[in-house]
Amino acid sequence: MRVFALTQRILRQIVRDKRTMGLLIIAPILVLTMLHLVFNGGDYTPKIGFVDVPTTVVEQMNLEGADVTTYSDEKSAKADLANRMIDGYLTIANNAPAVVLEGSDPGVAGATMKWLQQAMPTGQENGHSPQLEIDYLHGSSDMGTFDYFGPVLLGFFVFFFVFLIAGVSFLRERTTGTLERLLASPLRKWEIVMGYVVGFGIFTMIQSAIIAAYAIYVLGMMMEGAFGYVLLITLLLALTALTLGILLSSFANNELQMMQFIPIIVVPQIFFSGLFNLDTISKWLSWVGPFTPLYYAADALRDIMVRGYGWGAIYMDIFALAGFSLLFISVNILALRKYRKI
Amino acid sequence: MEQPKTCVSIRHVSKSYKKHHVLQDINLDIFEGEIFGLLGPSGAGKTTLVKQLTGLDTPTSGESYVFQTKMPSLKLITSIGYMAQSDALYEDLSAKENLQFFSSLYGLKGEKQTRRIAEVMELVQLSGDLKRLVSNFSGGMKRRLSLAIALLHEPKILILDEPTVGIDPVLRKSIWEAFYKLKQNGTTIIVTTHVMDEAGKCDRLGLIRDGGLIAVGTPDELKEMSNTTTIEEAFLVYGGAKK
Known part of the structure; x- marks a missing residue:
């Protein structure tokens, strides 16, 4: 079968090119590992100065999880703050607590405030305020940023690498004249596209x-749903990347021009993939999201991995991804008419 | 003498890209079992003309027929062997893998595939290099491998675009011997060339210049009619140069 011959040849070429194959597998693993270490490296320990805080208050505070330095006057605390020895300091003036933060890194400032809010004694002496109980519909208090970003990044890597490799590979077929040679054989146009897809x-x-x-x-990325669904979504996403890569390769004359599609086609998709909250994107830009394949893949992957949903939640995304693939496949077959009319 | 059967006929074929005319009203018949040479300088339109016969290109006006069937036709593509001007080979695969791939496109498999691969590689004298990667081949070796690929499926018509570029005289001679052998088996061969001495080896020649066919005939006829002794001189006469 002719499609099979093409498939076999493509697989042979990939296996022969050890370096590219290594890149396709090792590079995503490396980046995911680094992200895991960056995001799950433990909580930040804020460094806090106490300026003349009465011992009665300090005794009631839970001082765990922060480096506390005591100052006798505000002036020396201010100096340390300016030198970034401490992230913030607490003073009690007229019985009301006040906090001064260094504030140049929002992440550090946030961690400092969070710790202070937890550490401050609740109420006064009688401390009868009931403990607020928190339940999670999805995720848990252990869930880290990595777990939330993970599914999107998984999809992104698959899209990025398949887009590039397939695009360059088809581009070479065109520039070395082998595409013309294929079309001088009885191979049909759809067989060429299908050979690549398979x-x-x-x-x-x-x-x-x-x-x-x-x-x-x-790495212990959160995984609530079925592994099979994850594979199904990544496969469908890879097919859209592949068919889009082949399509765009006909607008490139060399490998460098193929690279130029990365900032135009690949990177913008990250903004609509849910890595950033979609509700906060400007209205005049947010309509782009539904036109990007990664938008659907990231949504589906998050539904599976974080929320543990199955077919019922992801079937619309599956249809959307399959629709993109079919659209690009048909346009590719039409585009090959440029080389052979039949 | 019986009338030779027409195998390719080109009728009023013109091709233009925007305002640039590449081919102008070409009429040509090529007979079964002959070696027909298309001679002309580069840029004359030789490649464009042979592409009309492979189905890779269609004329702006006019028609071309192969075995009385209008091109392009998918059914006829299997009876045509085409060797393009550039070596269309997969450099990261071995010679054998290239041959295997192209032969399975033509439906050759199993024992027949193995036999044909051995035969064509013998013909182009590359039998010892089957397992080598094409990227390690010299220019001449790549040219010969391309030729071998065009021969794989035993086509009735062989269209060769500048087949002997970059091949040394000894090897060129052996390739021409291969052409004669194929001709004896009834294969029609269409060769494009800009080398005059190679043109002398063809049964008939078509002289092509600026997209127009300026003369057709056997090498001897062309020399005789133009009152010259070499094809090169004949070409100049037909091209309108003063003697």
């Missing part, structure tokens, strides 16, 4: 299975 599809299945398994089982 060849890269098989490779992407293996690639995303390895990356997803590593993220979930080695």
Whole structure:
């Protein structure tokens, strides 16, 4: 079968190119590991100065989780704050607590405030305020940023690498004249596109299975749903990346021009993938989201991995991704008419 | 003598890209079992003309027929072997893998595939290099591998675009011997060339210049009619140069 011959050739070429194959698997693993270490490296310990805080108040405070320095006057605390020895200091003036923060890093300022709010004695002497109980519909108090970003990044890596590799590979086919040679053979146009889809599809299945398994089982990324659904979504996303890459490669004359599509096509998709809250994007820009494949893939992956949902929640995303693939496949077949009319 | 059967006929074929005319009203018949040479300087339109016959290009006006069927036709593509001007090879694969890939596109498999690969590689004298990666091949070796690929499926018509560029005289001679052998088996061969001495080896020649066919005939006829002794001189006469 001719499609199979093409598939076999593509797989052979990928396997032959050890370095590219390494990049496709090792690079995402490396970046995910680094993100894991960056985001899950433990909570920040704020450094806080107490300026003349009465011992009665200090005794009631829970001082765990911060480095506390005591100052006798505000002036020396201010000096240390300016030198970034402490992140903030607490004073009690006229029986009301006041806080001064260094404030140049919002993350540090936030951590300092959070700690102070927890540490301050609740109420006065009688301390009868009931403990607020918090339950989670999804996730848990242990869930970190990495767990929330993870599914999006998983999708992003698959999209990015497949887009680039497939695009460059088809571009070479065109520039070396082998595409013309293929069209001088009885191979049909749809067989060329399908050969690429199946060849890269098989490779992407293996690639995303390895990356997803590593993220979930080695790095401990949150995984509530079924692994099979994760693979299904990454495969569909890879197919859109593949068909879009092939399509755009016909607008590039060399590898460098193919790279130029990264900031135009790949990077903007991150903004609509849910890595940033979609509700806060300017209205005049937010309509772009539904036109980007990563928007659907990230939504589905998050539903599966964080929320543990199944088919009922993700089928619309699956249809959207399959729709993108079918659209790009058809346009590709039409675009090949440029080289052979039949 | 029986009338030779027409195998390719080109009727009023013109091709233009925007305002640039590449081919102008070409009429040509090529007979079965002959070696037909298209001779002309580069840029004359040789490649564009042969592409009309491979189905890779369609004329702006006029028609071309291969075995009385209008091109492009998917059914006829299997009876045509095409070797393009650039070596369309996968450099990261071995010669054998290239041959395997292209032969399965033409539906050759199993024992027949193995036999054909051995035969064509013997013909182009590359039998010892089957397992080597194409990226390690010299220019001439790549040219010969391209030729071998065009021969794989035993096409009835062989269209070769500048087949002997970058090949040394000894090897060129052996390739031409291969052409004669194929001709004896009934294969029609269409060769484009800009080398005059190679043109002398063809059964018939078509002289092409600025997109127009300026003369057709056997090398001897062309020399005789133009009253010259070499094809090069004949080309100049037909091209309108003063003697």
